[in-house]
Amino acid sequence: MYRFNLVLLAALAPLVGASAQEESQENDVAVEAYELAHDAWTLAQKEHRKAYMEAETEEEQDRIWSEERPDPDLFAPTFLAVAEAHPGGIVALDCFGWVVGNAQDTKLIDFSIGVVLKQHLQQAELSGFVSSISRSSNLSAERALQAIFTSSPHREVKGNACYHLGMKKLSAARLARRIQAASEEELDMLKGRYTEVAFTRAKGLKAHIIQAAGEKLLERVVKDFGDVRGSRRTLGESAGSKLFEIRRLQVGMIAPEIEGEGIDEKAMKLSQFRGKIVVLDFWGDW
Secondary structure: OHHHHHHHHHHHHHHHOOOOOOHHHHHHHHHHHHHHHHHHHHHHHHHHHHHHHHOOOHHHHHHHHHHOOOOHHHHHHHHHHHHHHOOOOHHHHHHHHHHHHHOOOHHHHHHHHHHHHHHOOOOHHHHHHHHHHOOOOOHHHHHHHHHHHHHOOOHHHHHHHHHHHHHHHHHHHHHHHHHHHOOHHHHHHHHOOOOHHHHHHHHHOOHHHHHHHHHHHHHHHHHHOOOOEOOOOEHHHHHHHHHHHHHHOOOOOOOOOOEEEOOOOOEEEHHHHOOOOOOOOOOOOO
16 A cells, blocks of 8 residues: 555656646646545545455455555545645645545644645635535544634635534534443444544533534524535535434434325324324335
8 A cells, every 4th residue: 555655646746746837737737636646545445345345254354344444644645745736726625625534643634724724714615625624533623613613704614614513513422422321342342433532532521512512503504504505405404404303303202293195195194193103114216
């Protein structure tokens, strides 16, 4: 893997060194350099999945999964090299977002976040970076979202930061409840899934306080940023749906009313069956 990354850096050298060209050519070169780096990462993931699927035993699958997974920290320097050669633009933001969203090395993550907060905080194109870093479990990513939400002058950027920060709060509360209620066996399993910092933090969190903070952030999204577009729908729709799930669809709660037609084509309401055991089968033909 290390040798592969050196080959990738060598292939990128003509591209990352072309920063003195005209602006339009510069943008094309920057995009090409980023796509080459991203394609290499995607290929490594595909090859790993292929090897996993072709393994003949569970033991071999476990070994491939744990020992041969592509290491994002080996690919991160390539993305940082592209960002350094093409500073200030969307490609640089995409590169830093990839590092924060994928890398495990705290130094790489902190460096990328530091550059963005120092050099890109006022840019209107910051929403893509916000979405990318929301995947990171590193505490620095959460702090970056807070800084962007507080300081960005752009409504779309603030809305996305508010939404993803709220979702991260809810995720942290959920993890805290799970860890604090887990058996010793489950704790051992969870330790292998999360970093030591994230695991230790979750053990000490007061889940109900973090949960309340997350809900308030999503309420703010609905109120102030509801019409801002997210990845698939508006932020208001996404935040409202999550709040509805939290407040109306938890185990032990009375199910929301559902109205429709039964198999006999007669009008029916779910409340008509209260007190009885009901199986709901939701399906669609897409």
